[in-house]
Amino acid sequence: MNNDYFNASWLGELRFTPNDSWxxxxxxxxxxxxxxxxxxxxxIPLLGAQINxxxxxxxxGTLTL
Amino acid sequence: MKPKLGIKRTGEKSTLSLxxxxxxxxxxNTLNNALSSPSNFLYWLPSLWYEYQFQTGRRLMLFYNTxxxxxxxxxxLPVVNNINxxxxxxxxxxxxxxxxxxxxxHYILFDQFSFTSLVANVSGTYVKDKINSVRxxxxxxxxxxxxxxFDKEVIVNGNIDFSTPLRRLxxxxxxxxxxSWNKGLNLxxxxxxxxxxxGHRFSFSIDNRKKEKWDVNTGVEVTLTxxxxxFRAI
Numbered sequence: 427m428n429n430d431y432f433n434a435s436w437l438g439e440l441r442f443t444p445n446d447s448w449x450x451x452x453x454x455x456x457x458x459x460x461x462x463x464x465x466x467x468x469x470i471p472l473l474g475a476q477i478n479x480x481x482x483x484x485x486x487g488t489l490t491l
Numbered sequence: 492m493k494p495k496l497g498i499k500r501t502g503e504k505s506t507l508s509l510x511x512x513x514x515x516x517x518x519x520n521t522l523n524n525a526l527s528s529p530s531n532f533l534y535w536l537p538s539l540w541y542e543y544q545f546q547t548g549r550r551l552m553l554f555y556n557t558x559x560x561x562x563x564x565x566x567x568l569p570v571v572n573n574i575n576x577x578x579x580x581x582x583x584x585x586x587x588x589x590x591x592x593x594x595x596x597h598y599i600l601f602d603q604f605s606f607t608s609l610v611a612n613v614s615g616t617y618v619k620d621k622i623n624s625v626r627x628x629x630x631x632x633x634x635x636x637x638x639x640x641f642d643k644e645v646i647v648n649g650n651i652d653f654s655t656p657l658r659r660l661x662x663x664x665x666x667x668x669x670x671s672w673n674k675g676l677n678l679x680x681x682x683x684x685x686x687x688x689x690g691h692r693f694s695f696s697i698d699n700r701k702k703e704k705w706d707v708n709t710g711v712e713v714t715l716t717x718x719x720x721x722f723r724a725i
Binding site for chain 1 (some may be wrong): 696704705706707708710711712713714715716717718719720
């Protein structure tokens with residue numbers, strides 16, 4: 427019933443804003459889960475990407491992909 | 492009904508707020524026109540907020556608060572949910588509200604010339620009549636889940652956060668250390684289990700200082716949790 431859980435993760439985020447209208451983002455996360463009762467550890471990679479386009483005066487409109 | 496009376500005193504470097512709230516309620520459970528015994532409750536809920544500014548960028552805050560958590564409908568409803576026939580759930584109409592006491596001490600240090608910051612935080616929560624799980628496995632290996640009030644649960648947490656720029660590399664580094672501990676009770680096959688969790692978390696991240704067009708952030712985090720369960724005869 428007693429257990430010890432150990433997680434280790436790495437995170438990376440990159441954001442590029444070339445001008446006031448566009449914004450590009452990518453992110454990645456790699457987490458390794460392990461504990462005493464698992465035979466072997468488990469690694470889960472996650473990737474994300476997002477593009478934002480701002481329009482109208484004062485960026486009042488946003489289109490996100 | 493939650494009437495509240497508060498008083499605030501502001502000094503040159505400090506602020507003190509005291510408040511007393513009264514919570515009055517009545518819980519009635521009606522199922523198929525059958526009313527189970529209604530219960531009335533009245534709680535006094537004191538709270539305190541103290542802030543002391545040593546000098547610019549150095550500040551200590553102390554906080555104490557009490558709260559009542561009234562059980563929700565799904566926690567009270569005694570009708571059996573057997574969507575998963577091997578793990579059924581029913582609520583407990585006799586649940587009492589939980590009462591929590593929260594304490595928090597917070598220290599902030601920010602040097603406006605070097606943009607270095609240090610934030611330390613210690614918090615504790617004591618929950619009386621904690622609502623927690625009761626599980627029973629019958630002879631057909633069907634797990635019956637419900638809820639009950641337990642004597643108490645205690646949660647303690649400490650956190651230190653440090654960030655500073657490294658001008659030579661034109662980056663900012665961020666370090667965070669978090670320690671947490673909690674102890675509570677639940678019931679499995681009519682045996683009380685005292686669970687204790689001790690958690691350690693450390694993170695380090697680095698990002699660029701000038702974010703005109705590019706914002707780059709990367710970091711690592713490690714978490715270790717020691718979970719212990721001890722059976723207690725009741």
